Amino acid sequence: MNGRIGPAWGIAALIVSWGLVLASGCGKQAPPTSAEAQPSQSSEPESVATAQRTTPPVAAISAEPADAEMLAVPQPDKGTPEWMLREIAGIRTEMNASARGESGTTPVETDSQLIAQHQKIIQLARQVIAATHQDESKGQVFNNAVHYLSDARLELAMQGDTEQAELLVEDAESLYRRDPKSFAAVESASKVVDLAQRKVEKQGKQNPEWCTEYANQVRLFAEKFPHEPNRSALMLLTAGQICDRLGLDDDARRCFAVVRDEFPDTIFAEQVNGFLRRFSLIGQPLELAGPTIDGGYISIDQYRGQAVLVVFWTSQSPQFRQDLEQLQEIEQQFGQQGLSVIGVNLDQDEGSIDDFLAEQAVTWPQIFYSEPEKRGGRNPVARFYGVQTIPTYWLVDASGNVAAMPKDLSSLSAKIHALARKD
Numbered sequence: 001m002n003g004r005i006g007p008a009w010g011i012a013a014l015i016v017s018w019g020l021v022l023a024s025g026c027g028k029q030a031p032p033t034s035a036e037a038q039p040s041q042s043s044e045p046e047s048v049a050t051a052q053r054t055t056p057p058v059a060a061i062s063a064e065p066a067d068a069e070m071l072a073v074p075q076p077d078k079g080t081p082e083w084m085l086r087e088i089a090g091i092r093t094e095m096n097a098s099a100r101g102e103s104g105t106t107p108v109e110t111d112s113q114l115i116a117q118h119q120k121i122i123q124l125a126r127q128v129i130a131a132t133h134q135d136e137s138k139g140q141v142f143n144n145a146v147h148y149l150s151d152a153r154l155e156l157a158m159q160g161d162t163e164q165a166e167l168l169v170e171d172a173e174s175l176y177r178r179d180p181k182s183f184a185a186v187e188s189a190s191k192v193v194d195l196a197q198r199k200v201e202k203q204g205k206q207n208p209e210w211c212t213e214y215a216n217q218v219r220l221f222a223e224k225f226p227h228e229p230n231r232s233a234l235m236l237l238t239a240g241q242i243c244d245r246l247g248l249d250d251d252a253r254r255c256f257a258v259v260r261d262e263f264p265d266t267i268f269a270e271q272v273n274g275f276l277r278r279f280s281l282i283g284q285p286l287e288l289a290g291p292t293i294d295g296g297y298i299s300i301d302q303y304r305g306q307a308v309l310v311v312f313w314t315s316q317s318p319q320f321r322q323d324l325e326q327l328q329e330i331e332q333q334f335g336q337q338g339l340s341v342i343g344v345n346l347d348q349d350e351g352s353i354d355d356f357l358a359e360q361a362v363t364w365p366q367i368f369y370s371e372p373e374k375r376g377g378r379n380p381v382a383r384f385y386g387v388q389t390i391p392t393y394w395l396v397d398a399s400g401n402v403a404a405m406p407k408d409l410s411s412l413s414a415k416i417h418a419l420a421r422k423d
Contacts, residue, residue: 125149274386
């Protein structure tokens, strides 16, 4: 697999961009206190790396620990690793119930309270890791603690805690060196990716370069953990979709290509093929055919010899409603010169579409499936080409090849005029 990124998962530069500075050697907390019952009281960094002096086997588990399951087990002896895990599960359950506003719970009123709860989880999880990392029989307990630790670090990093962001990355590196095929290594690495994804989803529109780095992190995860095909493929698919929505076609294409080439047997391979098919459409014949909303059937082949504007739309899209007047002007202006318009509708309710078409005096044919399972995002045409943005506009020339795939109508007028005049 190609595209290896730099050291420290390449995440440092991204986190610096967020203001979470990861200077080497910084971000260490004070050594644990005696109340934390650590086996060693030396002045050590608080990352998982502290405990990784040896490399014991780790019991593999296939899923994250469930808080409810932790609480359901009999009460362990106080102070044992199992007891501390149960305490963590109780804190998380209380936090989740409070966040949902369930009766009988005390609302978390301030960020400082929430931060304190995550810090308590980190403290307990570190004690569990320190007590179990050399005990093969406690492998699952160790793994559960790593899950809780990395999850709490992630939440604090999202709050802007530079220290926890750095330690999250350090843990991922340390656990990968310890055993690259372990649950703990995969879990910590995935949380680094989660941090990048959540930051991009929050602020990626203002800083698209963050999405590029996020995509790099996902591809590196897939390279490091080829034994996690479904997880890697899902991450790649998600990163590709986010980059696609932000207009970062090259980054999206690279993510999708890794799924196609490295994980062809996953359930996500067919879906990425649609995206890759769309990215290669310029200059290629368009495969477009389907039933119309009025009970007929339409194919792009019927329009050979003239330019066609293909419109993917829904009546619920504010952008499409805003574009509609300009679309109708384009149809009126160039219709006599040979331009036709074909709609591919992605609504769910047929009745609402009929009302919309009548109300807005839309006359061009609409591909729409009578089967409910083929409507919306499951429309076969949209799935075949991985269409995820509405509205989407494609201009097809007289030979049936895709000539343009503009991001908006304003950039299309000149191209339409040139094709209509030529044809």
